[in-house]
Amino acid sequence: MLRYTLMRLGIFVGCLVVVWGLVYSGVVPRGLGQSNGMWVILLSLVISAPISFVVLRKERDRASIQVVQRVDRVKANLEANRSQEDVADDSARAQGQAQGQTQGQTQSHAS
Numbered sequence: 375m376l377r378y379t380l381m382r383l384g385i386f387v388g389c390l391v392v393v394w395g396l397v398y399s400g401v402v403p404r405g406l407g408q409s410n411g412m413w414v415i416l417l418s419l420v421i422s423a424p425i426s427f428v429v430l431r432k433e434r435d436r437a438s439i440q441v442v443q444r445v446d447r448v449k450a451n452l453e454a455n456r457s458q459e460d461v462a463d464d465s466a467r468a469q470g471q472a473q474g475q476t477q478g479q480t481q482s483h484a485s
Contacts, residue, residue: 378430378437385426390418 394414396402402417404410 375437375441378433381430381433382422382426385429386418386422389422389425390414393418393421 393402397404397410397414397417404413
């Protein structure tokens with residue numbers, strides 16, 4: 375996921391440099407008043423989004439598979455922990471019942 379994020383950031387920075395160059399060379403109009411910096415950033419975001427969507431498709435799919443695998447592993451670990459707790463709880467109850475029956479038999483024989 376970090377690799378995908380860095381690649382996406384790299385595409386944005388590349389677009390930012392290109393847009394900044396186009397704005398300051400006069401090819402693309404400047405923003406209104408003091409909004410020039412915001413204009414360059416927004417235009418870079420708008421241009422980099424579809425480029426990232428197309429260019430990083432394989433990397434995004436790879437990152438998605440890794441995330442799904444991690445989620446599945448965490449779910450499996452949680453389920454394993456639950457089943458261990460259930461087994462421990464069941465064995466503790468069984469021991470408690472066995473001790474209660476043994477004590478009950480001991481008391482009935484003593485009477």
